[in-house]
Amino acid sequence: MAGVTDILGHREVITQLWDALERGTSHHAYLFEGPRGVGKRTVANRLAMASNCEGPAPTPCGACRPCKAIEAGTHPDVLALEPDPSRASPIIPVKDVREVIRRSGYHRYAGRRRVVIIDPAEALQPAAANALLKTLEEPPEGTGFILIASHASALLPTIVSRCQRVRFGPVPVPALRDWLQSQGKGRVAEQAAALSLGCPGRALELAGSGLRKRLATRDQVLEALQGDTAARHDLARKLTAGDRAKWSAKVNTVLEVLEDLLRDAALHAAGRGPLLNTDRPEVVEHWARALWPGGLARCAQAIEDSRRSLQVYVTGRTVMDALLATLSRELGR
Numbered sequence: 001m002a003g004v005t006d007i008l009g010h011r012e013v014i015t016q017l018w019d020a021l022e023r024g025t026s027h028h029a030y031l032f033e034g035p036r037g038v039g040k041r042t043v044a045n046r047l048a049m050a051s052n053c054e055g056p057a058p059t060p061c062g063a064c065r066p067c068k069a070i071e072a073g074t075h076p077d078v079l080a081l082e083p084d085p086s087r088a089s090p091i092i093p094v095k096d097v098r099e100v101i102r103r104s105g106y107h108r109y110a111g112r113r114r115v116v117i118i119d120p121a122e123a124l125q126p127a128a129a130n131a132l133l134k135t136l137e138e139p140p141e142g143t144g145f146i147l148i149a150s151h152a153s154a155l156l157p158t159i160v161s162r163c164q165r166v167r168f169g170p171v172p173v174p175a176l177r178d179w180l181q182s183q184g185k186g187r188v189a190e191q192a193a194a195l196s197l198g199c200p201g202r203a204l205e206l207a208g209s210g211l212r213k214r215l216a217t218r219d220q221v222l223e224a225l226q227g228d229t230a231a232r233h234d235l236a237r238k239l240t241a242g243d244r245a246k247w248s249a250k251v252n253t254v255l256e257v258l259e260d261l262l263r264d265a266a267l268h269a270a271g272r273g274p275l276l277n278t279d280r281p282e283v284v285e286h287w288a289r290a291l292w293p294g295g296l297a298r299c300a301q302a303i304e305d306s307r308r309s310l311q312v313y314v315t316g317r318t319v320m321d322a323l324l325a326t327l328s329r330e331l332g333r
């Protein structure tokens with residue numbers, strides 16, 4: 001089924017987008033912002049389907065030719081601008097942007113509305129982003145852009161200001177848990193839903209082998225943070241061995257487990273819950289004591305800065321080295 005009622009959460013966002021579509025007042029450039037795996041791309045695809053569906057309702061039918069082609073990624077008027085997965089670094093080069101701009105000037109093949117989805121927009125190189133500016137301001141008739149970003153702060157302000165920002169909040173944990181159970185993931189549904197921070201994509205990953213791997217990664221990081229300089233160097237080296245295609249996901253998991261720990265420390269310090277790292281209460285207690293209040297913000301900022309630097313630098317080792325040193329210092333090691 002391809003309607004919109006099967007999409008988990010995001011009711012307000014969906015109502016807003018679909019109302020605009022029905023009234024013919026869709027913005028020509030949306031910026032979908034929200035954490036990885038929360039459902040931004042799913043909603044973008046459905047919006048492209050709804051814009052081109054041959055069915056009567058504004059909800060896409062999922063069964064007509066345009067709907068099927070969009071689902072399969074073969075519709076000539078729905079263009080996805082994505083990093084080339086075979087390349088070492090996740091970048092969208094300027095030549096790809098120029099090609100999409102050229103194609104968006106053509107007559108539409110079959111579609112009512114051409115939709116260009118840029119995912120993730122953070123992968124646009126500065127030159128690529130600049131090449132896009134004019135088109136974002138005045139797109140060709142009948143063409144709409146959807147930029148997808150987990151961290152809009154990493155985008156050029158001139159790009160952001162040309163878009164209508166649409167924020168995707170977390171999906172409620174009970175809804176996620178029920179959904180995981182309906183997918184046959186009953187055994188780990190509770191913990192995966194809690195750890196996913198409201199992101200269905202992340203919950204599904206965790207409900208697979210992700211949970212075990214994630215806890216192992218967390219423990220590895222904690223061990224290095226408790227160790228000396230050599231232990232931290234060693235972890236940074238191991239994490240970022242090989243090219244970016246190899247280390248990018250691993251490093252991202254490290255940043256996420258660190259953010260989870262900071263979140264828990266903040267909640268614990270404020271006497272609130274529920275916590276994510278329930279199996280390591282002594283760690284949460286220590287982080288809360290050492291970091292509350294100023295250290296939490298500084299560590300969160302250091303993670304955010306590292307994420308931005310990792311987009312730019314070819315080698316992630318120095319970035320991770322610096323981040324681990326900062327955390328270790330803040331934790332009073």
Ligand SMILES: [Zn+2]
Pocket residue numbers: 052053054055060061062063064065066067068
């Ligand atoms: Zn349809």
